[in-house]
Amino acid sequence: MFWDFASPEGRTTIAAPVFFRFQNVKEGTITQVAANTVYLEKRVEGGKDWQFHLVPLFSYGEDPEGYFWNFLFGMAGYQREGSFSRIRALWIPITVRGTAPTANASAPPDGAAHF
Numbered sequence: 001m002f003w004d005f006a007s008p009e010g011r012t013t014i015a016a017p018v019f020f021r022f023q024n025v026k027e028g029t030i031t032q033v034a035a036n037t038v039y040l041e042k043r044v045e046g047g048k049d050w051q052f053h054l055v056p057l058f059s060y061g062e063d064p065e066g067y068f069w070n071f072l073f074g075m076a077g078y079q080r081e082g083s084f085s086r087i088r089a090l091w092i093p094i095t096v097r098g099t100a101p102t103a104n105a106s107a108p109p110d111g112a113a114h115f
Contacts, residue, residue: 065101 001016010024021032028043038053044063051061059070059077070077070088077088084098 001014003012003014003016005012009026010022012023013019013021019032019034021030023030028048030039030041032039036055038055039051040061041048041050043049046064049061049063051059053059056073057071059068059073061068066079066081066084068077068079074088074091076090079086079088081101082098084101085096086100087094087096
């Protein structure tokens, strides 16, 4: 089944059951699922925030402030945001340098958007 619908607000493309893509032009977001991969992108102040997930093995993402990577949903990983950096070992977050950045209203709580 293939479906593609475009409007001034966005575009939805579905090639079931292996491909789904939703784009919202107004909010500047893209959500794409293809087999066991997930790609998320959104416009943020200073650039864009994007993430790629190869479920369940690996995740990587970047934003204007830093980047992260995770292996096996955070069993091992690294996060850097400005001068703050954190590693994950056996799902336990360990701050390596700096203090955690202050959360803003548009950002999800720590780890919520990262597998």
